[in-house]
Amino acid sequence: MTRDFYTVIPLIRIHADAEAPRECCGIVVEKRDGALQYVPCRNLARAKDQFVIDPKDAAQAEDIGQPVAYAHSHVFEPPTPSAADRESMARSGLPWIIVNHPEGSFTINSAAPYVAPLIGRKFVHGVHDCYGIVRDYYLTELGIVLNDYPRLWGWWERTDGPDLYRDNFAREGFNAIHEGALDAPALRLLRLHDVLLMRIRTPRDNHAAVYVGNNVILHHLIDQLSCRAVFDGFYQRRTTAILRHRSFIGRD
Structure with a gap:
């Protein structure tokens, strides 16, 4: 399954470039024929270095296929999961693809149990608030x-x-x-x-x-x-x- 995600990386990169300096976000779905499709979503987050997927866009993605991964970008930051990313990823139970802008490097991250330290968290509304x-x-x-x-x-x-x-x-x-x-x-x-x-x-x-x-x-x-x-x-x-x-x- 991880190897298949490489087919959608170019589309996530294009989305990341288009949304910069804000983070892009989207959902990778598996269609009935087994093909993967990246569905770009609107980012409702207040801060440009955070993301919140528009629920209407998420519903439309589910109409296209079964969600199998979430994707977003890090702008001028390494594509490694932040503490908030890791906690959200654990809750989602799905892999997360993170793409760097502008270099285009990326990581494919598996969900794993995680709770950030209680002291010193960066504020991320809806996750670390x-x-x-x-x-x-x-x-x-x-x-x-x-x-x-x-x-x-x-x-x-x-x-x-x-x-x-x-x-x-x-x-x-x-x-x-x-x-x-x-x-x-x-x-x-x-x-x-x-x-x-x-x-x-x-x-x-x-x-x-x-x-x-x-x-x-x-x-x-x-x-x-x-x-x-x-x-x-x-x-x-x-x-x-x-x-x-x-x-x-x-x-x-």
Whole structure:
């Protein structure tokens, strides 16, 4: 199967050249006759060095054939998978083809289990973001699997669309043990592994952090590296809820 991917590399290179300096992205499908076809897709990512495949284009690719690989480009960067690439590749379960622009070098990468270190991640919305750090903390530190949810950039600015946190935290096993502004009694409720919802310059909750004890949170802000931070007045004033996973209810 890997050898067959070489037939679509020239088309991915052409797409990469056309989209530069933004990354190109697309899907390799296998048609009914067994031939491989590269289907270029629109990139919806905000940053030019990231990619998000347009769901409509992905659906059209599936109409053509069975997806067998994902492809994208790295512009002026080696065609080796980034940490976000490796994590997304693991979730997809399919090979990833990465092509360099402008040289045209490429790699064909097999999916393998991977979770990036929790500290020092580059922000990649939909993969390594504030919800991603919560998911991976619960997986690596606690062995608790939380579902992932597709999310488009700017969902937090709209009040008529899906709400990543409010729509889903209950089905993921979380209970709100406090709602609203934090006061002294609310702060005393905080326990290790609690999730804090925050509203930072938006009309709805757009940030989440994990309380890791000793007045410290683990979180990942837009355009910053993931880190531990003091849970000080800035974050406390923006907290709207304290969530606790059912696994820890009644352990006090």
